[in-house]
Amino acid sequence: MLKKAVFLSLITNILLTSILLNPVQALELDEATRTVTLKDSGETVVLTPEQVIRGKRLFNNVCAQCHNGGITKTNPNIGLDPESLSLATPSLNNINGLVDYMKSPTSYDGESSIAELHPSIESAEIFPKMRNLTDEDLFAMAGHILVQPKIVSEKWGGGKIYY
Template identity: 55%
Template sequence: MSRNKYKYLLLAIATVMLVWQFFTSSVMAAETTDEATRTVQLNDKEKVVLSSKEIAKGKKLFQNACATCHVGGATFTNPNVGLDPETLALATPARNTIAGLVDFMKNPTTFDGVEEIYDVHPSMRSTDIFPTMRGLTDKDLKLIAGYILQQPNVRGIGWGGGKIYY
């Protein structure tokens, strides 16, 4: 009977440790990043330093609204167009800033900027088709954009690398 007590005790300890890892690892990783890692381009002229809480919230929002098609910054429907800064800078208009990405999430266009694609890409204009966009505020969009732009500073070339890395 005492052997069963030890088994349950060990099981309880293992469960607590596992739960702790699930709920603290990502936040603690964000807290340990330095200011340079948390600095992203706000617009063409300004940069902004994101807080650890902003990164964590942006990650959560990204996972809920975007990660289905953009795992690891890749693009499921077109692996040649990722969310890495180099690719985002080549878009028309450029999307390698928080302002550029927020504009895209409100009014998405093709990579060359010629056609609107809100009927096939989640956006604030298509919340009836893409319910995950419902309830997102401008602040939420900025947090998502900040998270997207901050990830290359953490993950390096793996972010947005597409099928090469995933």
């Protein structure tokens, strides 16, 4: 019985330590990794470690159900990988493009609104998780999407073979 209690205590300590130290990983990301494209013009911005942490937390809470690992469960041919984002119309491989998309999503070709199908600020009455998100939240989530390929490379958006 004592062995079991010690074992459970040890496991609990390991899990708590890994959970509590997880945000430190964002602090360890260098400036180059935290630098992402802001606009289509190529202008860049360096995310703060806090934005990286916040973006990951928000993405996991709001988006990961359908986009775990950068895939798109409803359309496996289009993920959140850099190539797919750059080929969208308008381009989504920058913070402003992703924020605009999260506010009012359109089809991949940009021809029609998909706000009734995809969570967005525009459709927050249908998708409650979007209701209280601020522009800063959307910025952080977009930053997370753009930083992930630098951290996990081809795994981000790589599909079933990785996740």
